Amino acid sequence: MTWASEEFKKRSNAAKATRASNMGGSLHTEGSVSMETHRRRMEKEKERLVTYVEVFEDKHIKKKKDGKREWVELCAARTYEAYKKILGGMASKSTRFRGW
Numbered sequence: 001m002t003w004a005s006e007e008f009k010k011r012s013n014a015a016k017a018t019r020a021s022n023m024g025g026s027l028h029t030e031g032s033v034s035m036e037t038h039r040r041r042m043e044k045e046k047e048r049l050v051t052y053v054e055v056f057e058d059k060h061i062k063k064k065k066d067g068k069r070e071w072v073e074l075c076a077a078r079t080y081e082a083y084k085k086i087l088g089g090m091a092s093k094s095t096r097f098r099g100w
Helices: 006-020 035-046 052-059 074-093
Strands: 061-063 069-071
Touching: 035 052, 052 061, 052 074, 069 074
Parallel strands: none
Antiparallel strands: 061 069
């Protein structure tokens, strides 16, 4: 049995600790699909160009039953705000800028 081996247990415990960590990575609400794929799908659905900032927001916010929306974790909210700040400066320097 692979899952009974010491190597598997070691990897499993390391992965469990990583998932429980507050550092690094980010929770997603849409699985392992690339941002580019999500962006294209959103463009098709909305029938307009969509920025990666919009995709990030859409995929890192939980939609609650009561209609409220909240970030899946504080790290995602901080990352979103930092990118918006950085991109605001970039957008003013380029007329061809698509966002992120």
